[in-house]
Amino acid sequence: MTNAARVGVYICHCGINIAATVDVPAVTEYAARLPGVVVARNYAYMCSDPGQAMIQKDIAEHNLNRIVVASCSPRMHEPTFRAAIAEAGLNPYCLEMANIREQCSWVHPVGYPTTWKSMQLVEAAVAKVTRLEPLQTRQVSITPTAVILGGGIAGMQAALDLADAGFHATLVERESNLGGHAARFYRTFPTQELAGVLVQDLLERVNQHPRIRVMIETEVTDVSGYVGNFRVKVRRNEEFTEIPAGAIIVATGFETFDPHLKPELGYGRYPQVVTTMDFEHAFAGREDSKQPLVVHEGSQQGGNASLAEANDTRMDHQRIQIENPKSIVFIQCVGSRDQSVGCGGNGSSAHSYCSRVCCMVTAKQARLVRETFPDARVTVFYMDVRAFGKGFEEFYDQARQDGILYRRGNPSEIIKRGNSVLVRAEDTLLGEPVEVEADLVVLAVGMRPRPDSEAVAQLLKLSRSSDGFFMEAHPKLRPVDTSMAGVFLAGCCQAPKDIADSISQARAAASAAMIPLMRGQVQVDAATSFIDEELCSGCGQCAEICNFSALSLHPLRGKMTVNAVLCQGCGSCAATCPSKAIMVHQFTLDQVLAQMAALSGWDDVSVALEKVETV
Amino acid sequence: MSDSIPSSANGRGAALVIGAGIAGIQAALDIADAGFKVYLVERSPSIGGRMSQLDKTFPTLDCSSCILTPKMADVPRNPNITLLTCTQVEAVEGQAGAFHVTLERQPRFVDESVCTGCGLCTDVCPVITPNIFNAALDSHKAIYRVFPQAVPAAFVIDKRPSPCKITCPAHIPVQGYIALIAQGKFREALQRVREAGVPFVGTLGRVCYHPCESECKRADWDEAVSICALKRIAYDAGRDDEKPQPVPIQYEEHVAVVGAGPAGLTTACNLTRRGYKVTVFDALPSPGGMLAAGIPEYRLPREVLNDEIDYVLAQGVELKLNTPIGRDGGPSLEDLRRDHQAVFLAIGAHGSSRLGVPGEDLPEVFQAVPFLRHMNMGHEANIGKHVAVIGGGNSAIDAARCALRLGAEVQLVYRRSRAEMPAAPWEVSAAEQEGVKLTFLSAPLRVIEKDGHAAGIECIRMKLGEPDSSGRRRPVPVDGTEYVMDVDTIIAAIGQNVESDGLGVETKWGQFVVDPLTLETSAKGVFAGGDAVIGPASVVEAIGAGLQAAESIHRYLRGMDLRDGRSQDHPKSKDIQISPAEAVKRAPREHMPELPVAERINNFREVELGLTAEQAMAEAQRCLSCAVCSECNQCVTACQRGAIVPEDAPRRIEVDVGAIVVATGFDVFDPRRKPEFGYGKYPQVITSLEFERLASASGPTAGRISLNGHPPNKVTFIHCVGSRDRSLNLPNCSRVCCMAVAKQAHLAHDRLPGAQITVFYMDVRAFGKGFEEFYDRVRKEGILYRRGNPSEIVRRGDHLFVRAEDTLLGEPVEVESDLIVLAAGLTPRADASGLAQILHLVQGTDGYFQEAHPKLRTVESSVPGMYLAGCCQGPKDIPDTVAQAKAAASAAMILLNGKGANHASN
Amino acid sequence: MLQIESRQFAVERGLFACIQCGKCTGGCPMAMKTRLNPRDLIYRVLVSGNGFNLEGREELWDCTTCLTCYSRCPKQVNPMEAILAMRGAIVEKGKIHPNVKTALESTFRNGNPLKMPRSDRAEWAKELQLKAFPDGGAEYLFYIGCTPSYDPRGQKVARALVRVLGSAGLDFGILGNDENCCASEVRRLGEAGLFEAMVEENTAAFTELGVEKMFTVSPHCFNVFKNDYQKLEVGAKFSAQVQHYTQVLADLTRDGRLKFNGSFEQKVTYHDPCYLGRHNGIFDEPRAILQGIPGLELIEMDRSREKSLCCEGGGGRMFLEGTNPGTRLAQQRVQEALDSGATILATACPFCLLTLEEAVKHLNAEEKLRVLDIAEIAERAL
Incomplete structure (x- = not known):
């Protein structure tokens, strides 16, 4: 194969992203002289249609069988070029990318020989590409059902869409009721509709839907499998159930900021100081508007017990009855945009972020107060x-005009002044x-990740962003995908958002x-690990390290086997294996050493191997 | 044309996505990935929308x-997506699950499936136009790709109506040959006009009354471009001695053209090129019709005319001279119809109106048309020393100037005032300069006879009364103002008429009655055009009719619909907005050098001398390229793949879909609406979108x-x-x-240390x-x-x-x-209301499309x-x-x- | 012109992070009664382009360095440090208030800002026969500080503390007349040059003496050793583990080494000194000591812990007036203590002790309220 390699090298200017600091024509000339290279060309934007067409034309005209594209990170455009060469009849795995942008043109100070480095990277890619093997992707059929974690509005809406589209959906909720936070809101902004009515609408549709199964007071204990064929293990009381699912939607929501973390505001100390959630519940819980408004402090969540204990001065569950207040003050950004408080409990960084909804919640409540207590100064x-x-903005x-x-x-800070606070x-x-x-101070508490988000992240192998919320696959273009194929995010578990945005994101x-559910099957990447059975001792260290349960011991042969569907090609096993019996397609020792040899100027792979052995 | 595209993939239903910005792309990809057919419709030439204009996110x-x-x-890689760029929704019928959608696809002029995006076309394109994608901060060619990563990657031609071409009765691609002349490509310029089916380039360049120049937008800045003179130089400087080869005959049908004037020869030329055998009959002994018989040589040298007629004939047109049809012993129309499958009557208006005064039949009283014909055919004209020319049209001026050149003293008598003269003003003043005396508001009463010869003419003064049917004020004689002019020769030039008798075709006031669009007459297979239809008019109108006839006859012979896709409705030139690529610098037009008056008398040398090449290029560069694409067709020549489709036309596409996703995006607020910021006035004040383009690699x-x-x-x-901003209702x-x-x-911080x-x-x-972290x-x-x-933003000095x-x-x-960068807000698209009407969508008070419920039904519109x-x-x-x-x-x-x-299983 | 390069000044100190929310000024105890407005001050630096004029900005001397501003800031901007830097710029140009000048000169010359001779520094302890550090081989260095060394009221605290520590058997020594001022107030007064010189001198001395563990009477000394020395290049070698004495006592109490055999039957409220509380987060140890004393009833004032109201003794305010000739915050604080119903106002800082006691006198409240240092209360309960 190596001898027959006919390589085409394509070097991208990326506008000026690369061309401003790398002499692209020089790199092209250099590449053209490398062994195995038949053609080398450059173009302003290789990823554009003309760029791809250039490659496809060359494949046909020059009978190329290996392609190197020197441009940006393969994370961005490897799929683009794989598809392009596949269209031209090449195996999509006969492609290697040299990242001369993120790893070269973008990162070096002025004066660094970026052209030289680009040449080296291209040379390494050429060395590797000649050793790449064609691989076959596989289609795997799937289970056409979904599991949704979290029964708030996001979870309910996601379940409804999937069920309406004809799929069975299981909605798993740890609390005893669906509806989440929204169920306890009073009115919504900016239309001032009763939140209960909105939630009730969803709730009824969920409960009546023949294809939605609701499991309350249920927690997920384990998730295994892969896109198309997950197995979600749940527990209700002591009863365990395993639900097969083609896809999982995580809609586990948020919790509100605990204002005890800002002691200068006196929450828990002064009954006059309450949160927007307390206030919302007070309105929602009041049966008729003639009744005095009773605000219970700390009614919003069961969590934060440890924090409550840590603060001795806290007086639990105070309540205040509001009648003829003279002055009501709202305070925004409590626990938002605030680097001085950390997200207790989950080890992530400060509450630097904006909670997105509090400004409008405050405006809504302020207008509500204006309506309820027309004589109060707000x-x-x-x-x-x-x-x-x-x-x-229109809302x-109106608040100001009110x-x-x-x-x-x-x-x-808030301090005491007689029977009121200052x-x-x-x-x-x-x-x-x-x-x-003020007779009443309402703290617009922000949102933060649920305390169990770390655990959920581990169960589903999700990443979290620095604010502690679950991280989407790409902040701009993949807002609901995760790094795990088949697992998607909806609602406030990803970041604070209002009901409308939660609904949109859920859908x-x-x-x-x-x-994938409609297609009925998914494609599995072929760049997985594989076992050299002659070397494998069946020790099982690889299985221990594997995050995806992709390795197991073959009961008869006494050797490890790889489940190629589960394997994500991460390479942990290959690194762990004491006898070098595991390798990953596209990153075999031979291929990587060839790359290294080219980079380091060693004569050939055998020298490289020696060097590596001695390290 | 109308296309139908198969309407579903795998029989699973289809969706229409309107707008291919990031929203439309994403919606289309999701729906298509799930296995449904998607029509993604985008009105611009590329998908990508606003996001493609941003530098960083x-x-x-x-x-x-x-x-x-x-x-x-x-x-484009997704097999379930049909991408339709340059396309808009025209109509939607039906309801959820079964919508029938009519789309209108504007021409791209480049075949997407053939274009490789190589860019050879753009290299040769002579036209530069503001680059709207780059917020008009730079420019691109008329054939361009919106941006390097555009999808489809195919180029597109920005082709808009131009006042000159619309106004031209022959719709000559004026901007095309002008763009070529601007580059000194005279030969290509001549070719371009001839390709458009117009054989008489040098002729028109001399005698055309150029209505185009009256509509030229350049006049809004200084003066109109000297279009006619440029056409002349295209011929003068671009011609060579090479004659075209005869075009092989493709079709059996034989076409007869009656009349070898500009209309007839144009039709013959164009039908011959299409592969028909054409025979042209003319009553006169030489071809050219009025061009030859009516226009004096000092305006149109015979050598030029003959060269252009030869050009037509060399392509294979058969010419039968001295063959009148339906009279004077010539074959009848029926004879022609028997031997030919189609006939075009372009017999002109060679008859003359009589003065209707006593003495008219004296030998010294001439009719202008025969007088000119006689002279132009090379015969001696026998006139006296004192000539009166009666009339105010072009023929009158021609006759007067000819008489002058024969050594006579010439007076022109016109019954209205100068303002009402139908002759071209520049002709009138040339005549005046040369010594023709003009007498207005005067009409002949009788020719005074002496010894059987004319010895003078008695006239009467006129005054202008009420307007007549032509809209001109009717001249009324003033009693008692009779007077006598001592002249020995009278030339009557008061009107021409069509000699249409004896052909058996319906006429009105002597002119053939035709369908104005197709030029069909009452007789099947017989078409008519030119002066014979509209009365004595201009060369360019005759050529226009010739082109029209050729198209009709071709369609007729090929059994095609004569009307489809043809229209006489063109945008009004006053409605055409243009945006020149750069600020227009004041530059008056180049003036046509002329023979000094002293050298004109007594000879028939051409009066206008033509622009020099340098003058012509400078003049051509004054063109503002209203049409953007000049239709010079250089791209057609340059494209090695044959991807350019100059005749691309709007197409109607019908699709059936179950669901529609509307993703038509927004407009950027125009800061000119806040004049206190001086946007558009101070170049240092830009919008955020312009900043994006400035910052983009x-x-x-x-x-x-x-x-x-x-x-x-x-x-x-x-x-x-x-x-x-409530002051703007935003x-x-x-x-x-x-x-x-x-x-x-x-x-800015990063790039401007x-x-x-x-x-x-x-x-x-x-x-x-x-x-917040950012x-x-x-x-x-x-x-x-x-x-x-x-x-506000104020200027003090340069600051x-x-x-x-x-x-x-x-x-x-x-x-x-x-x-100063203005963060210009987002506004609903200007065409949002239009689309709302087509789709029956409800708009909110802010002008954006209204969702069904602001919280729970955020993507449902008011229409299921x-x-x-x-x-x-x-x-x-x-x-x-x-x-x-x-x-x-x-x-x-x-x-x-x-x-x-x-879908649930197990 | 008394100008600072404002852009560089702002960028270096992260002032551009400010979002002008006003939390600093809203909580600043001096903003209500003086011209000091930290938010406005920062903003004016930001918008001043290239030069910010310090001329006439007397309010810079109003800052008590209580650190409420920084502790409330959501964007981690530190107005107090910016104010100190501005003071530094003024001092650098020699435009110093005469009182400040005297204090600084005395510190330079005598090792204390109180114009007292060096040779009298150990006078307070002459009866006590304390170990000399390090010759006596003690585990801890007991760093006394200037006020407890020279001020008669402070000396009482120092002596009380010695007795309490003695009863717990803590092994410590003192430097005697070799002890030098910690230079905390030098830094607060903006004399960066002198501060640096003294840090260098003290660091060298402590290094040579081999100090590994030390504690102080004053939170100010504690703070400067703990937080400021190592930030300077010349103090980088300062390696001693520094504690405030309340931490030491709290540890001893917890370990059972310090036992209170007596009792203290009083209602006590505790005033958190700024340099112990907000600056260093030490809220619980002083309370733990007090709660361990039999008979003592601890009452909290409304403003306690993070919200504690500054006594106005810090930041060089012992030496100058700024734009505030009116009543000191200490009087307000004493009133709060009176309102709480306490009979004893406890604190753990010599400056607080002095200012609060003066305020009690001013309010003629000696009958109702006594001000005591925690060390003194502990001593009484031994």
Whole structure:
């Protein structure tokens, strides 16, 4: 195979991304002289249609059987070029990419010989590509059902879409009721509809849907399998069930920020200080508007027990009855945009992020208060009013017109003053410190990841972003995909969002999940690991390290075997194997050493092997 | 033309996605990946939408093109997607599950399936036009690719109506030969006009009354382009002695053309080229019709005319002279119809109107047409020393100037005033210069006879009364103002008529009655055109009729519909808006050199001498390229794949789909609506989209942020331009600008070391995942965020100042800036209402398409089966757009899959 | 012109991170009664382009360095440090208040800002026969500090502490007259040059003495040793483990080495010194000591722990007035203590002790409230 290699090398300018610092024509000339290279060309954007057509034309005209593309990271365009060469009749695995952008043109200081380095990278890629073997991808049939974790509005909506499209969906909820946080909201912004009605609508459709199975008070204990054929093990009380699923949607939601973490605000100390959630529940729980408003503190969540214990001064479950208040103050950004508080419990970084919904929640509640207590002075302390969504700015305009005073400044502390409290802040537009007396202070608490998100991440092998929320596959173009094929994100477990955006994202996740379910099969990458049975001792170390349960001992032969469908080609096994019996297609010792030999100037692979052995 | 495309894949139903920005692409890919057929319709030549114009995306600073390109490339690769670019929705009928959609596909003029995107065409294209994709910060050719990664990669021609071509009765591609002349390609210019079916280039370049020049847009700046003179030089400088080869005959049918004038010869020429055998009959002994018989040599040298007639004949046209039809012993029309499968009557208007006064039949009283014909055929003209020419048309002027050249003293008598003269004004003044005396408001009463010869003419003064049917004021004699002119020769030039008797074809007032579009007469297979139909008119109208007839006859003989795709409705030139590639510099037109008057008398030498080559090129460069594509066809020649389709026409496409996803995007607010910022006035004030192109590696400056080559040092960004602004009735927040500014401020900081960067804001809305963190990062780079919405931008000397209150200081401030970026908000598309009507969608008060419920039904529109994705529903950033697009896809797939379907197994 | 290069100044100190939320000013105890507005000050630096004029900015001297500003800031901007740097720029130009000048000169000359002779530094302990460090081979260095060494009220605290430590059997020694000022106030007053010189001197001395563990009476000394020395190149070698004495006592109590055989039957409220609480997060140890004393009832004022109100003794405020000739915060604080119903106002800082005691006198409340250091209360319960 090696002798017959006919390599085409294609070097991309990437506009000026590469060409500004790399002499692309020089690299092309260099590549043209490398052994095995039949043609070498460059083009402004290799990934564009003309660029791909250039490769395809050369494959036909020059009978090429190996292609090197020197451009950006293979993460971005390997699929593009694989598809292109496959269209031209080559095996898609006969492609190697040299990353001369992220690993060269973008990263070096002025004066670094990037052209030289690009040549080396291209040479290494050529050395490797001549040793690549054609591989075959496989189609695997799938289980046409889905499991949705979390029964809030995102989970319910995702389940409904999948079920409406004709698939059986299982909705797994750890609490005893569906509906999540939204079920306990009073009204929604900006239309002031009763949240209960909206949730009820979803709830009824979910409960009545013949293809949705709801499992409440149920937790996921284990997830195995792969896209198209997951097995989700759940537990209700002591009863375990295993649900087969083609796709999984994670919609586990959020929890609200615990304002005990900001002791200067006196939550838990002064009954007058409550959260937006407490306030929302107070309205939602009030049966008629003649009743006094009773706000229970700390009613929003069961979590945070450890935090509560840590703070001795906390007085649990205080309540305050509000009648004829003179002054009500709202404070925005409590636990949001705040680097001074960490996300307790899950080890991730500070609450630097904006919680996206609090500005509008505050505006909504302020208007509600205005309606309920027309004589009360209503003040909102804010830093920036983020009324960004459809109809939001108009809603905020109305709030101000209603007579709600927006004062720019983030209150520094709340202290006691007789039977009321004093909010101390600077009004930054006056440039003066102010103290506003209040009968009730509502803290617009932000959202944060659920405390169990670490555990869920481990179960599903999800990544989390630095804010602790689950990480999507790409922040722009793949907002519902995860790094795990077949597992999708919906709602606030990915990042704070309002109901409308949660619903959209849930349906987006449903769409993503539907694709494999409708196709009935998935394609499995061929770049998996494989066993050299002559070398394998069956020691099983590889199976221990494998994250995907892809390796097992063959009961008869006493050797390890690879389940190619489960294998993700990560290479952990190959690195672990003491007898070098495991290799990964596309990264065999021979291939990688050839690459290294080219890079390091060693004469050939045998020398490289020697060097490696001696290290 | 109408196309039908198979309407479903695997019988699983199909969806229509309108708009191929990131929202439409994503929705289409999801639906297609799940196995449904998708028609992705995009009105521009490439998919990619606004995202393809961005440099980087926030907050991760990914290269926008780099992440978008793979998705774009997936579209044509997906077997379930039919991509229709340059296409718009015309009509939708039916309901959810069964929509019937009519699409209109505008011509691309390049065959996508053949074009390799090599770019040879664009190299030879002579036309430069503003690059709208790059926010008009640079320019591209008329044949272009929207951007390097465009999908489809095929080039496209920007072809628009141009006033000159529309106005020209023969629709000659004026802008084409002008663009070629501008490059000194005279030969190609001549070829271009001839390719358009017009054989009389040198002739028209001399005698055309050029209505095109009256409509030329250049006149809005200074003077019209000297189009006629340029056509002349295309011939004069571009001609060679090589004659065309006879065109092989392809068809059996034989066509007879009656009349070897410009109409007849044009028809003959074009039918011969199409492969027909054509015979032209003419009553006169030489061909050319009025060109030969009516136009004096000092205007049209015979050598030019004969060369052009030879050009026609050399292609294989058979000519039978001295053969009148239907009279004077010649064959009858029936004879012709028996021997030919089609007949074109282009017999001209060679008859003359009589003066209707006593003495008219005296030998010294001539009719202008025979007089000119007589002279032009090379005969001696026997006139006296004092000549009166009666009439005010072109023939009168020609006769007067001819008489003058024969040594006579000439007076021209016209019954109306100068303003009413039908003759071309430049002809009248030339006659005057040469010594013809003009007498207006005077009409002959009788020719005075003496000894059987004319000895004078008695006239009467006229005055102008009420307007007549022609709209001109009717001349009325003034009693008692009779007077006598002492002349010995009278030439009557008061009208021509058609000698149409005896042909058996329906006429009205002597002129053939035809269908104005097809030129069919009452007799089957007989067509008529030129002066014989519209009365004495112009050469170019005759040529136009010739072209029209050739097309009709070809269709008739081939059994094709005579009307399909033909129209006489053209855009009005006053409705054509143009945007020149660069500021138009004042340059008056080149003037035609003429023979001095003294050298004109007593001879028939050509009066107009023609522009020099240098003059012509300079003149041609004055053309503003209204049409963008000049139709010079250089690309056709350059393209090695034959991918250019110059005659590409709009096509109607009908599809049946179950669901429709609307993803038509947004427009960017036009900051001219806030004149206090001086956008459009101060070049230093740009929009955020323009900044994206400035910053983009594939943009006009290759990523260098500079104005006129200078990197700015003080950059100011202004938030909320066209957002949160009730004064403009735009109360909503545009959602993305805050982060776009943060990103752009970062790019400015990154690319302009040491620059002072200021951002004026009201609220910084960094709400999304990673946004606040990005905003934190940007501030820490040293970018100054000042709270306050600037009130105006003022100029003092060469410097611009942003005036605002810094609301945190509580003080008014002025910030000097050499680049000011306006974060122009998003607005509904200008055509949103139009589309809403077609689709029956409801728009919200903000103009965006209204979703069915703002919380729970975010992608359903007001019409069942139609779903909304992306910014057509309201401003949103890329991830929110992608999520919503996938959500719309989910909704569409549920509908397509049929709600009762059950895929569950075991 | 008294200008700072404002852009560089702002970028180096991360001031551009400021989002002008006003939390610093809203919580600043001095903002209400002086011209000091940290938020506004930062903003004016940011918008001033290339030069920010410090001329006439007397309010810079109003800052008590209580650190409320930084502790509240959501974007981790530190206005206090910016103010200190501005003070430094003023001092560098020699534009120093006469009182400040005296204190600085005395520190340079006498090793204390109190104009007391070096040779009298150990006077307070002459009866106590304490081990000299290191010759006595003690485990801990007990760093006394200037106020407890010279001020009669402070000396009482020092002596009380010695007795408490003695009862627990802690092995410590003192430096006697060789002890030098820690230079904390030098830094707060902006004299960066002198501060650096003294850090170098003290670091060299401590290194030579082989100090491994040390504790201080004053939270100010504790803070500067713990947080500021090593940030300077000349103090990089400072390696001693520094504790405040309340940490030491809390450890001894927990280990059972310090036993209270007596009792202290009083209602005590504890005032968190800024340099112990907000600066160093030490809230629980002082309370643990007090709660371990039999008979003592600990009452919390509304403003406690993170919200503790500064006594106005820090940041060089012992030596100058700034733009605030009015009543000191200590009076407000004493009133809060009175409102709480406590009879004893406890603290653990010599500056707090002095300012609060003065405020009690000012309010004629000696009958109702006594101010004591935790060491003194502990001593009484031995």
